[in-house]
Amino acid sequence: xxxxxxxxxxxxxxxxxxxxxxxxxxxxxxxxxxxxxxxxxxxxxxxxxxxxxxxxxxxxxxxxxxxxxxxxxxxxxxxxxxxxxxxxxxxxxxxxxxxxxxxxxxxxxxxxxxxxxxxxxxxxxxxxxxxxxxxxxxxxxxxxxxxxxxxxxxxxxxxxxxxxxxxxxxxxxxxxxxxxxxxxxxxxxxxxxxxxxxxxxxxxxxxxxxxxxxxxxxxxxxxxxxxxxxxxxxxxxxxxxxxxxxxxxxxxxxxxxxxxxxxxxxxxxxxxxxxxxxxxxxxxxxxxxxxxxxxxxxxxxxxxxxxxxxxxxxxxxxxxxxxxxxxxxxxxxxxxxxxxxxxxxxxxxxxxxxxxxxxxxxxxxxxxxxxxxxxxxxxxxxxxxxxxxxxxxxxxxxxxxxxxxxxxxxxxxxxxxxxxxxxxxxxxxxxxxxxxxxxxxxxxxxxxxxxxxxxxxxxxxxxxxxxxxxxxxxxxxxxxxxxxxxxxxxxxxxxxxxxxxxxxxxxxxxxxxxxxxxxxxxxxxxxxxxxxxxxxxxxxxxxxxxxxxxxxxxxxxxxxxxxxxxxxxxxxxxxxxxxxxxxxxxxxxxxxxxxxxxxxxxxxxxxxxxxxxxxxxxxxxxxxxxxxxxxxxxxxxxxxxxxxxxxxxxxxxxxxxxxxxxxxxxxxxxxxxxxxxxxxxxxxxxxxxxxxxxxxxxxxxxxxxxxxxxxxxxxxxxxxxxxxxxxx
Amino acid sequence: xxxxxxxxxxxxxxxxxxxxxxxxxxxxxxxxxxxxxxxxxxxxxxxxxxxxxxxxxxxxxxxxxxxxxxxxxxxxxxxxxxxxxxxxxxxxxxxxxxxxxxxxxxxxxxxxxxxxxxxxxxxxxxxxxxxxxxxxxxxxxxxxxxxxxxxxxxxxxxxxxxxxxxxxxxxxxxxxxxxxxxxxxxxxxxxxxxxxxxxxxxxxxxxxxxxxxxxx
Numbered sequence: 001x002x003x004x005x006x007x008x009x010x011x012x013x014x015x016x017x018x019x020x021x022x023x024x025x026x027x028x029x030x031x032x033x034x035x036x037x038x039x040x041x042x043x044x045x046x047x048x049x050x051x052x053x054x055x056x057x058x059x060x061x062x063x064x065x066x067x068x069x070x071x072x073x074x075x076x077x078x079x080x081x082x083x084x085x086x087x088x089x090x091x092x093x094x095x096x097x098x099x100x101x102x103x104x105x106x107x108x109x110x111x112x113x114x115x116x117x118x119x120x121x122x123x124x125x126x127x128x129x130x131x132x133x134x135x136x137x138x139x140x141x142x143x144x145x146x147x148x149x150x151x152x153x154x155x156x157x158x159x160x161x162x163x164x165x166x167x168x169x170x171x172x173x174x175x176x177x178x179x180x181x182x183x184x185x186x187x188x189x190x191x192x193x194x195x196x197x198x199x200x201x202x203x204x205x206x207x208x209x210x211x212x213x214x215x216x217x218x219x220x221x222x223x224x225x226x227x228x229x230x231x232x233x234x235x236x237x238x239x240x241x242x243x244x245x246x247x248x249x250x251x252x253x254x255x256x257x258x259x260x261x262x263x264x265x266x267x268x269x270x271x272x273x274x275x276x277x278x279x280x281x282x283x284x285x286x287x288x289x290x291x292x293x294x295x296x297x298x299x300x301x302x303x304x305x306x307x308x309x310x311x312x313x314x315x316x317x318x319x320x321x322x323x324x325x326x327x328x329x330x331x332x333x334x335x336x337x338x339x340x341x342x343x344x345x346x347x348x349x350x351x352x353x354x355x356x357x358x359x360x361x362x363x364x365x366x367x368x369x370x371x372x373x374x375x376x377x378x379x380x381x382x383x384x385x386x387x388x389x390x391x392x393x394x395x396x397x398x399x400x401x402x403x404x405x406x407x408x409x410x411x412x413x414x415x416x417x418x419x420x421x422x423x424x425x426x427x428x429x430x431x432x433x434x435x436x437x438x439x440x441x442x443x444x445x446x447x448x449x450x451x452x453x454x455x456x457x458x459x460x461x462x463x464x465x466x467x468x469x470x471x472x473x474x475x476x477x478x479x480x481x482x483x484x485x486x487x488x489x490x491x492x493x494x495x496x497x498x499x500x501x502x503x504x505x506x507x508x509x510x511x512x513x514x515x516x517x518x519x520x521x522x523x524x525x526x527x528x529x530x531x532x533x534x535x536x537x538x539x540x541x542x543x544x545x546x547x548x549x550x551x552x553x554x555x556x557x558x559x560x561x562x563x564x565x566x567x568x569x570x571x572x573x574x575x576x577x578x579x580x581x582x583x584x585x586x587x588x589x590x591x592x593x594x595x596x597x598x599x600x601x602x603x604x605x606x607x608x609x610x611x612x613x614x615x616x617x618x619x620x621x622x623x624x625x626x627x628x629x630x631x632x633x634x635x636x637x638x639x640x641x642x643x644x645x646x647x648x649x650x651x652x653x654x655x656x657x658x659x660x661x662x663x664x665x666x667x668x669x670x671x672x673x674x675x676x677x678x679x680x681x682x683x684x685x686x687x688x689x690x691x692x693x694x695x696x697x698x699x700x701x702x703x704x705x706x707x708x709x710x711x712x713x714x715x716x717x718x719x720x721x722x723x724x725x726x727x728x
Numbered sequence: 729x730x731x732x733x734x735x736x737x738x739x740x741x742x743x744x745x746x747x748x749x750x751x752x753x754x755x756x757x758x759x760x761x762x763x764x765x766x767x768x769x770x771x772x773x774x775x776x777x778x779x780x781x782x783x784x785x786x787x788x789x790x791x792x793x794x795x796x797x798x799x800x801x802x803x804x805x806x807x808x809x810x811x812x813x814x815x816x817x818x819x820x821x822x823x824x825x826x827x828x829x830x831x832x833x834x835x836x837x838x839x840x841x842x843x844x845x846x847x848x849x850x851x852x853x854x855x856x857x858x859x860x861x862x863x864x865x866x867x868x869x870x871x872x873x874x875x876x877x878x879x880x881x882x883x884x885x886x887x888x889x890x891x892x893x894x895x896x897x898x899x900x901x902x903x904x905x906x907x908x909x910x911x912x913x914x915x916x917x918x919x920x921x922x923x924x925x926x927x928x929x930x931x932x933x934x935x936x937x938x939x940x941x942x943x944x
Contacts, residue, residue, distance in 0.1 A: 148840050152869070153781040155742025240740050240784025332739055419840045421869040423925045424779075426746035440930050554930045 010037035038267035072524025079185025088529035097142025110263035117181025129170030153239035158420035159437030171534035194280035209294035212307025278365035283344025375502035448482035466511025482549030494538025617669020642709035645692035742780035754940035777818025790820030811855035819918030830877035836901030846896030866921035
């Protein structure tokens with residue numbers, strides 16, 4: 001093959017080729033091409049993002065493991081720790097939704113138990129195009145079935161989720177999966193750092209097949225008309241195998257039979273072996289012919305790049321091999337020694353005794369290209385000094401609310417969640433029907449989990465959206481009394497070669513980091529997914545985040561729904577930025593907003609919110625979000641309990657104020673609640689008012705909305721089946 | 729009194745820890761039994777087959793597990809009169825092993841279904857669930873929970889007092905809303921909902937606890 005053809009096949013640029021020649025002192029040969037292709041792909045090397053990722057706020061005395069490991073680990077006190085991470089599986093899910101989503105769940109679970117933690121919870125952040133876009137209902141169906149098919153079978157509950165719809169995802173859906181794992185006191189945290197010359201490199205799990213070859217580099221470029229042809233790059237998952245792998249790996253780790261461990265994810269054996277060697281500053285000698293194969297015709301290149309699922313690579317002391325094999329045999333799995341750790345520095349690959357490659361792993365990992373792609377400094381967008389809310393009569397507004405409640409963007413997502421096992425593990429305190437997922441840990445403490453990232457705020461102004469993707473979920477945790485502890489992020493963007501996208505990317509990292517620092521919430525893990533672009537059309541820049549929070553016990557945690565008739569309803573406000581966001585989008589009005597977010601003020605507002613949520617007698621709470629107050633109240637209703645709001649809402653009910661929190665309080669506790677507010681609120685920008693009461697059967701907001709509760713309830717809860725009739 | 733309760737784990741069982749904890753919480757002594765193990769018919773005061781996806785639900789749910797070596801001992805224990813409860817996938821396994829009548833097939837929605845259900849007791853089990861428990865709120869989580877048995881046998885099942893409990897509102901298309909059944913001797917029972925997921929207030933209810941404490 002001509003050089004140009006080879007570069008195209010291996011998705012390397014001319015300048016990267018020149019860098020390779022310089023490293024090696026000669027042109028690359030044989031399987032070296034495949035190694036460079038995989039490890040220098042955007043997906044594995046983070047070459048366009050790395051210089052910016054360094055700026056992410058990641059400091060806290062609670063951090064046990066951060067970036068660079070398979071997942072971040074945070075200390076909860078009393079010896080308990082959790083590992084967690086969110087990761088994208090966008091490209092595969094668009095090509096083949098069931099397997100794409102399923103293997104997304106499988107991959108993130110492996111990242112967690114590779115650290116030594118037992119997976120205890122899952123969450124999913126999904127973005128779909130318009131319901132009427134081609135393939136969209138079947139994509140949604142496939143993704144939901146895939147997530148359920150995998151998560152339900154391995155026995156890890158899905159406890160929260162977020163689902164968005166927008167035209168920008170018509171040709172690039174987003175499927176981000178988050179997993180949390182638990183370490184009991186004394187349980188070890190494992191690393192991917194290989195060490196100990198003479199130790200064995202052991203291959204564990206499913207046999208290697210031709211599936212997923214070139215998957216990492218596939219996910220590092222945009223889509224075109226030929227997506228169908230990319231099907232062979234999709235992996236197929238086997239959750240049953242994963243379950244056996246979880247149990248057996250946790251057992252060998254607890255028995256201290258493992259020196260280092262890494263799962264074979266993107267770029268399979270290549271990335272796991274070279275990264276382990278590079279991290280440990282050692283060499284490897286690997287016999288590729290010893291790899292258990294599903295297909296005996298596979299070439300060394302295919303073996304190196306296969307992304308077959310449910311496989312792990314371990315470094316093991318020779319004297320422990322027999323004990324290790326016995327554990328895996330108990331679970332019906334094979335463990336095969338395929339090589340050993342050497343003084344290095346090279347990794348040497350053998351094929352039936354012949355040395356087919358000898359290369360320094362640092363060339364491929366540490367010295368991978370770094371790009372500072374062009375971007376511009378962020379400028380505020382869509383700001384006006386003041387703007388008027390759009391005026392309707394009370395009847396029109398009431399009808400508008402019903403119309404919105406039936407819209408796929410706002411309708412209840414319970415149809416999705418009902419297909420996930422939300423309670424296996426018997427730890428679930430709050431399932432997907434609450435605004436925050438929560439689990440009870442063995443110590444009795446409660447772990448809260450919530451997703452963040454609101455694409456319409458990103459479309460309004462990426463810097464505001466970036467702050468919001470931390471601030472909003474942190475407030476959701478605070479509104480249930482959780483102290484936000486740490487975050488993970490999945491940065492879904494279009495092409496980094498587009499300076500506008502790159503500017504949004506940089507602004508996102510800066511905004512997120514600023515809010516994280518103000519809240520003392522480090523970002524401890526994450527991933528970047530670029531090239532969410534088809535034929536020049538980019539997705540909305542979408543940072544998806546996951547935050548965990550902690551509270552001491554379950555008692556008196558506010559729910560997300562009205563609990564008792566006649567409870568008082570309070571609105572707590574820090575009105576820093578006012579905009580019409582999503583309402584402007586659905587009504588096709590111009591995007592306008594006024595004001596700016598201040599991360600420090602937001603952080604102290606979150607702290608105040610948390611203290612108020614801990615008052616006994618606070619029965620329910622919810623952060624006011626998309627399309628404002630009326631929607632937030634509608635989501636708090638039950639079949640019996642509605643509202644009567646008798647205070648006039650100044651800006652109308654379809655404006656969004658960043659930030660507002662709703663509380664319902666039992667009248668016996670109301671005095672204590674108000675006194676605590678008066679005591680803690682030093683900032684006169686924050687106000688809190690009683691705006692009405694929980695009432696049976698009605699949904700009334702003075703001068704705005706007047707509807708029977710049943711209409712609200714049926715619009716919100718039953719229209720999914722109508723919208724997706726073909727599916728149910 | 730022998731308080732040792734066997735909890736049988738097949739490859740792919742995933743509610744094992746939850747059932748184990750619930751048994752412990754009830755004041756009994758749970759012990760793991762592996763799918764390859766054999767045991768004496770009088771070794772355990774009771775046996776539990778927890779839910780999950782034994783053998784990945786490949787072939788048919790429960791079909792492969794029903795042929796695991798441990799099932800020989802389970803059959804012997806059932807003949808001996810040992811109380812045996814299969815929950816969810818455990819129920820499917822007991823049906824596949826012919827220890828319980830009928831079969832569990834795909835939900836009529838063709839989708840997995842998670843949620844809370846109301847359960848009404850039709851016949852009291854002599855071992856599982858206190859005599860006071862005539863109604864219970866328990867979670868379900870299954871894709872193949874639709875109880876099926878031929879028309880001519882449904883009446884017999886009711887007549888022989890083998891129908892243990894029924895759903896208040898049918899979540900999956902089960903014949904006659906059936907959620908749990910017993911064998912003719914009433915020592916073997918199967919239940920689709922998960923009592924082990926409702927044993928404390930933080931879980932959303934504690935109606936499930938008596939399915940374990942009643943063994944005492």
